[in-house]
Amino acid sequence: MKQTALAVERDAEHGREVLLLVTLEADADAPRAPVTANLVLDRSASMRGVPLLAAVQAAQSLVERASPRDYLGLLTFDAEPEQLLPVRAMDASAKAQFLKALSRLESGEGTALHEAIERGAEAVRRVLVPGARPQVLMLTDGEPSVGPSQLSDFKTLGARVVESGVVLHALGLGRHYLPDILEALTGPSGTGFVHVDDPEGLPLAVGTMSAELFGEVGSDARVYVLPSGFSELRCRHRYSSRVEGDAMSASLGAVSQSFPRRVLFSGRLDAAEWNLGVTTSYTEGTDTRRMPVPVSRVLPDSDQGRFVRAVSAELELVAAEASAWKALGRRNQGAAEQALETADLALYKLARLGSLEVPPQRHMERLADLRRIVERRAAQPQALVMRRAHSEVSRVTLSRVGPALPLPALAPWKSED
Secondary structure (H helix, E strand, C coil), X not given: CEEEEEEEXXXXXXXXXXXXXXXEECCCCCCCCCCEEEEEEECCHHHCCHHHHHHHHHXXXXXXXXXXXXXXXXXXXXXXXXXXXXXXXXXXXXXXXXHHHHHCCCCCCCCCHHHHHHHHHHHHCCCCCCCCCEEEEEEECCCCCCCCCCHHHHHHHHXXXXXXXXXXXXXXXXXXXXXXXXXXXXXHHCCCEEEECCHHHHHHHHHHHHHHHCCEEEEEEEEEEEEECEEEEEECCCCEEEEECCEEEEEEEEEECCECEEXXXXXXXXXXXXXXXXXXXXXXXXXXXXXXXXXXXXXXXXHHHHHHHHHHHHHHHHHHXXXXXXXXXXXXHHHHHHHHHHHHHHHHHHHHHCCXXXXXXXXXXXXXXXXXXXXXXXXXXXXXXXXXXXXXXHHHHCCCCCCCCCCCCCCCCCCCC
């Protein structure tokens, strides 16, 4: 496991601050862990036709990628969840049966989301595969209409699933799913959720999830930071974090090949001399490892310094974008315009920093879409704009963005950001 910690000292609004970026990256040739997962697929009425077909094809791609050492199960749900196939090894016979069951799925009525997650987690945690974490992969396009439907119910369920040893992944399809519920379910797992606007986007989303799932090398990764010379320290990413004595820790979840996990901390200095002690822990196979990570102090305008500052600018961008969508949902035009200005400034910073690891291009289309809506003063339904905000926050603030394609270098920005 490759581990780095980069620290940048710079001027900030309230004095001097330090940005600390810790990255965990799996070795390309490291053996991957076996997969144990229960696929939980929504087959409610709103999935009828193209959405269900796309979901089936996406699930088929997961099955075809599995090896005999991987264990998969299938639970489908409408008003009633049903464990169609038990969680078992994906040998040739099991794969054929799995693919056949998928091809025969039909849509039903109702959406018993809460019970589907409960049953899906219960089934997968009954199977022990050494070196594998039990996981639930859930896809839904609808709002719960059967059983518990309050946000508090799903917050409790998400926490209970993690406490039972199961990791939950979620993918929301279309405009009818509830991002608050998916965030409540996946937040305790540290996975975040993925969103696609239409069935055409499913292959890419599931392909990315598949690559991450079938490339997992380490699990239960956690970063510990012990500051000295600071008046405060904050975790900027939305990982689950906590204070442990004089240190702060953040849980990063799994580390997969080609999907480095990053976490950014920022701290305000109250002394000329400062220090940051960084330690990481993670499970590899059946072994738990804990080791110190040397902190490299880099100049703000060096390549590494611009990379750290670009991560910070990207987090500012998605936070401002989310605020703008929420303001539109509340029909607060002034707040939406102000948040859009902040997002535009953060995008400008990101582009001028010219960091290849954090390309601004992946934000431009969405921000242009937001700008058109703000300029037209179009009052979209509150539920829709909240979905747009939550899905983007989930994707970026948990560092779930996959590896970017090489892009031409931009001229670096030489002033402080």
